[in-house]
Structures are given as C-alpha cells and as structure tokens.
Amino acid sequence: MTPIITAFERSPDGGKGLARDMHVRWALEEAGQPYDVRLLSFKAMKEPEHLALHPFGQIPTYEEGDLALFESGAIVFHIAERHAGLLPDDANARARAITWMFAALNTMEPPIFDRDLAKVLDRDEPWYEQRLSALEDSIRKRLSDLSSRLGDADWLDGAFSAGDLLMVTVLRRLQGSGMLEEYPNLSAYVARGEARPAFKRAFDAQLAVFTAASTG
Numbered sequence: 589m590t591p592i593i594t595a596f597e598r599s600p601d602g603g604k605g606l607a608r609d610m611h612v613r614w615a616l617e618e619a620g621q622p623y624d625v626r627l628l629s630f631k632a633m634k635e636p637e638h639l640a641l642h643p644f645g646q647i648p649t650y651e652e653g654d655l656a657l658f659e660s661g662a663i664v665f666h667i668a669e670r671h672a673g674l675l676p677d678d679a680n681a682r683a684r685a686i687t688w689m690f691a692a693l694n695t696m697e698p699p700i701f702d703r704d705l706a707k708v709l710d711r712d713e714p715w716y717e718q719r720l721s722a723l724e725d726s727i728r729k730r731l732s733d734l735s736s737r738l739g740d741a742d743w744l745d746g747a748f749s750a751g752d753l754l755m756v757t758v759l760r761r762l763q764g765s766g767m768l769e770e771y772p773n774l775s776a777y778v779a780r781g782e783a784r785p786a787f788k789r790a791f792d793a794q795l796a797v798f799t800a801a802s803t804g
C-alpha cells in the first residue's frame with residue numbers, strides 16, 4: 589500500500605526543504621518506497637479531519653492502510669524499521685544509529701530551533717542580541733562536540749543511517765548562518781548528505797510543490 593504523507597501547500601521556507609516533510613520524503617526515497625503527498629493549507633491543518641491524524645495540527649503525517657503516524661522522527665523510525673537501508677542489521681550498531689536519531693532531535697536541534705524562533709519572534713526585544721548570542725554559544729558548543737566526534741569519518745557510526753539523515757536535516761537549518769562553515773568537517777558532512785541521490789529526489793519533489801504554488 590502506497591503511504592500518504594502531508595506537507596505544506598506553500599512552504600514558508602521558499603522551497604529550501606527545511607519543513608519536516610523533507611525528513612520523511614528523504615527516508616522514503618532512501619528506502620526506495622513510492623509515496624503520495626496530500627498538501628495542506630495552514631487553515632486545513634487546524635480542521636478536525638487533520639486534527640484526527642495530528643493532535644497538534646501540524647505536518648508531516650504518514651498514513652499507510654489503517655496506520656496513521658505523526659512526528660517526523662517517529663515516522664522516519666517507522667520507515668527505517670520496515671525497509672532496508674536506514675538502520676544496520678547488527679543489534680548494537682542499530683541501537684547506536686537510533687541513539688544518533690535522538691541526538692539529532694533532542695540534543696542538536698533545540699538550540700538551533702530556539703535561534704530560528706528568536707530571530708522571528710524576539711527581534712524587536714531589547715534583550716534580543718544577548719539572547720541570540722547565548723543561543724549561538726550553545727549551538728557552537730554542540731557543533732564543536734559533534735565535529736570532534738565525527739572527525740574525518742563520512743558518517744556518524746559506520747554506514748549512512750537514519751541517524752545521519754536526521755542529523756543532516758537538523759544541521760541544514762544552520763545554512764546561511766555562517767556557523768556551520770566554522771566546522772569544515774560538518775559542512776562537508778551536510779554536503780555529503782545533500783549529494784545522496786535520495787536526498788536530491790526528495791528535495792526536488794518538495795521544491796516542485798513550492799514552484800507550482802508560486803506560479804499557479
């Protein structure tokens with residue numbers, strides 16, 4: 589059964605692939621699984637039909653037969669568990685890859701997310717520069733630790749995994765900030781992720797939605 593995911597009808601990121609349907613699209617492409625997409629307006633996301641799928645009225649969701657999931661990390665994990673290519677077979681290596689999935693979402697992403705939020709919501713506050721600087725210090729500490737761990741390896745723990753997929757999607761949010769470039773091995777790591785054919789297919793698919801919405 590072909591899964592159906594939801595995505596923004598018109599993503600506020602301008603087609604940069606930063607909205608979280610990108611995580612799911614990329615995972616499905618890595619797994620070689622076809623999928624359909626249902627596009628939603630901000631209004632439709634808050635209507636009962638969508639709230640039945642997603643309690644917080646957000647994207648992405650994932651429907652496959654009578655299974656309905658929300659939370660991009662859980663969806664990527666579901667795809668990775670059911671298809672080859674995103675989690676190693678060895679039990680310990682698999683547990684470590686899953687650890688990196690959590691590290692991406694629970695350790696790396698929070699200060700990156702908070703910085704994005706502050707840039708939108710707090711820009712006019714008198715304490716904005718101080719807050720931004722504190723958040724950027726937190727981000728640099730995380731990047732520095734991650735950079736040391738990655739060293740000159742291609743991926744975080746052996747072969748490419750769902751842990752790398754989520755880490756690369758999280759780090760991409762820093763593109764344009766200048767911070768990623770301070771850690772050349774992390775910049776190269778993100779570029780390696782973006783060079784994967786599955787990433788490119790996922791990126792092009794979300795960009796096509798944005799382009800159609802802009803020209804239609």
Ligand code: GTB
Nearest residue numbers: 599600601606607608645646647648658659660661
């Ligand atoms: N924890 C959830 C998950 O991982 O699935 C978070 C889901 C989430 O934040 N969804 C966002 C959403 O639906 C879209 S992805 N927002 C609408 C709402 O809450 O009403 C987050 C996102 C949005 C926009 C950009 N951007 O423009 O750069 C980047 C990321």
